[in-house]
Amino acid sequence: MRAGCDLSRRVRAAAALALRAVAAAVLAVPAGVVSSAPVAPLACARPLFLTFDTGHMGVAPLVADVLARHQVRATFFLANERTLTDGSSLDAQWAPWWKARAAEGHLFGSHTHDHVYWRADRPDGRFDMRATFGPDAGRTRVMDAAAYCAELDRSATRFTQMTGQRMAPLFRAPGGKHSPALLAAASRCGWAHVPWSPAGFLGDELPSERYPNRMLLERALRDIRPGDILLAHLGIWSRQDVWAPAVLEPLLDGLRQRGHCFATLAEHPAYRAAVARGRQP
Template identity: 85%
Template sequence: MKRPITPGLAAAALALVLATGSAQSASCDRPLFLTFDTGHMGVAPLVAEVLARQQVKATFFLANEKTLNDGRSLDAQWAPWWKARAAEGHLFGSHTFDHVYWRADRSDGSFDIRPTFGPQADRTVRMEAAAYCTELQRSATRFTEMTGQRMAPLFRAPGGKTSPALLAAAGQCGWQHVPWSPAGFLGDELSSEKFPNAALLQKALRDIRPGDILLAHLGIWSRQDPWAPAVLEPLLIGLKQRGHCFATLAEHLAYREAVRKGSITP
């Protein structure tokens, strides 16, 4: 005769399932590191919903980018969104405040840079190494203002464009650069006509390997068929089915020591 399933037994069974799942996550030997750079923020609410539903922790790189409503991604409207993500346990790094692209090194140790936003937007200007550090720090300071937490000492240069001199300058003020893996380029900034969502999903599921750092954005202006609504959740589900788990860069071998040593002081 079968024993009836009492509320106590059901709760115990659920606890066992959750504990088993946690143990499997902790022992996962096929980790992936999902990262998001800021963008027009149009898909940011959806991204947050999907990450919560799939129980995936990500690393976000913050710049003060123009949003769909003519605001900025780090303005007062978005402060509660960032605070909620920080409370959920995601990790955060700098993407430079004005989304500053490195263009060239100068012989005097400074750099030619081209901001996408801010008072010098779309102009190539000279920036001293110390000023580049200040530019990275501006995002960290704003993050602390919005969330009450400190930013990790990690940054991603816009477009991934750097030089050994730029990386050395950033390193002198405590910042470590984070590129992405070749297979981890998820293609959300490519033309949707040439690279439809179904093809991007198929390619990612085929090519991504354990240890890869994945790159997506919180909204891309140029893509007509947005990537996140169609691809993000199927991608996470598909990668999990292939035995992968997800972690922030605080658990990545190349970055965990920098994160452990301490966050950037605002």
């Protein structure tokens, strides 16, 4: 993800209203209205959904340690990104790390394999896309719906190779960039898109000189509300102040003190039916 946070006041207010509706659904909608599959009850009345996108993986072991000590289950979105060790986040070096996270009960979705950004819709129904990594990195490529679905499937296939488990049918478009047509194409091949909440943008990809860790922590603790989907990464190249565990650990502590609990998107009312279907053989 390379998200920005300079939303206009009007857009921010509208987004906040939308996310409050999601929060209300988390707190009030009976499970049977969303899915007939049995769903474990949430641990509290103020749930949050912590998610991580891949990155250079430099903080991945620290993130895993913090999550394990705090007994927090998160949702990870996987792309094959370049790492600090000159490999890639889904290569053989990192396969044991992903397998261990799967064994711990975290949830996993696709971030496209080559971190492919949507650029524009074409009149013929195809899409202009640009990969950040892989053989087509930095070049605009025209993809039809089948090609985009195949790109999402590549991460799922690699995840199964590494862990022996199946990926949930959830994805996050890199940069949050998409169109209604792209989401519809992904939906037709079984993928549900997961954005993040305005307050859930935790800012670990913002410039350190303007957004120091202290500011990011204070803002998150002030603004996060029940039902929010939180977004962070497993390493951002451009940030000088390392976000995890410097912010992650006090953030989890502070949110717990405010009565929040954490769940994977398998328990989110907008996604649990899709996750339940995806887990069926």
